[in-house]
Amino acid sequence: EAGVTQFPSHSVIEKGQTVTLRCDPISGHDNLYWYRRVMGKEIKFLLHFVKESKQDESGMPNNRFLAERTGGTYSTLKVQPAELEDSGVYFCASSQAGGSETEAFFGQGTRLTVV
Amino acid sequence: AQSVTQLGSHVSVSEGALVLLRCNYSSSVPPYLFWYVQYPNQGLQLLLKYTSAATLVKGINGFEAEFKKSETSFHLTKPSAHMSDAAEYFCAVNLGTSYGKLTFGQGTILTVHP
Numbered sequence: 001e002a003g004v005t006q007f008p009s010h011s012v013i014e015k016g017q018t019v020t021l022r023c024d025p026i027s028g029h030d031n032l033y034w035y036r037r038v039m040g041k042e043i044k045f046l047l048h049f050v051k052e053s054k055q056d057e058s059g060m061p062n063n064r065f066l067a068e069r070t071g072g073t074y075s076t077l078k079v080q081p082a083e084l085e086d087s088g089v090y091f092c093a094s095s096q097a098g099g100s101e102t103e104a105f106f107g108q109g110t111r112l113t114v115v
Numbered sequence: 116a117q118s119v120t121q122l123g124s125h126v127s128v129s130e131g132a133l134v135l136l137r138c139n140y141s142s143s144v145p146p147y148l149f150w151y152v153q154y155p156n157q158g159l160q161l162l163l164k165y166t167s168a169a170t171l172v173k174g175i176n177g178f179e180a181e182f183k184k185s186e187t188s189f190h191l192t193k194p195s196a197h198m199s200d201a202a203e204y205f206c207a208v209n210l211g212t213s214y215g216k217l218t219f220g221q222g223t224i225l226t227v228h229p
Contacts (some may be wrong), residue, residue, distance in 0.1 A: 004158065031215060043205065045220040058218060091159065095215045101147045103125075103168040104215045106159035 004107035006092050012113045018080040021110045025074070025094030033074050033095075033104060038088040046090075049075060050097075060095065061086075082114045093097060119208050121220035129228050133164065134178075134193040136223050138206030141187060147209040148189045149217065150180055154202045161206075163191060174201070201227045 005024040013019050021097070023030050034046040049055040051072035060067070064083070069075040079086055089111050093104040122137040140146055148165040163174025170182045180191045189206060204223045207217040 015223065033215065033217075035217075035219075042221045043207075045216050045218070048214060048216060050214070055214065056212075093159075093215075099214075101209070102162050102215050103149075103164065105161075106151070106216065108156070108158040
């Protein structure tokens with residue numbers, strides 16, 4: 001069974017440019033999460049989808065970030081325009097339908113560097 | 116306010132020695148607690164989780180953790196470290212949401228010396 005897959009693994013862009021990160025969750029997982037780890041800090045929650053619906057986007061930093069999950073399958077996270085402080089590792093995770101004890105499976109992350 | 120605190124950003128042990136990684140949490144509701152590990156160039160992998168069934172939780176690769184409500188702790192231990200245990204370890208908590216939103220600690224990098 002394929003795990004959570006993220007593309008690209010690394011991205012280096014200039015300030016002001018646009019970047020789109022993609023996450024393919026485990027097949028059949030309704031829940032999809034995005035997290036981010038800025039260098040030297042803890043991993044922080046960004047948002048949560050249930051199928052195609054955003055359930056909690058309380059962690060999104062600002063309106064330069066846009067997440068979508070059309071059709072309830074893969075998800076994209078777009079940063080437009082990118083700023084220096086957006087650099088970090090972006091993790092995607094997915095889990096089956098269930099309660100708060102349900103295990104989330106994480107992807108390898110996308111390392112974003114804004115220069 | 117910090118909800119999960121991992122004491123020690125770096126821990127170094129000798130091969131065969133006890134591994135102890137500390138995690139304390141703050142929560143007004145019964146928490147669900149998790150330990151994840153990230154090996155180099157890999158994603159986060161679940162080591163173990165506490166869901167109130169038993170206070171001593173056994174995980175993969177010989178790791179275990181004990182939930183101590185009175186101390187608000189969930190420390191991770193392994194009796195004998197192996198070189199392959201070198202990785203970054205994350206303690207995480209679900210603070211009562213009905214889904215899997217996690218709050219993470221800062222992470223602890225474990226180094227194992229021969």
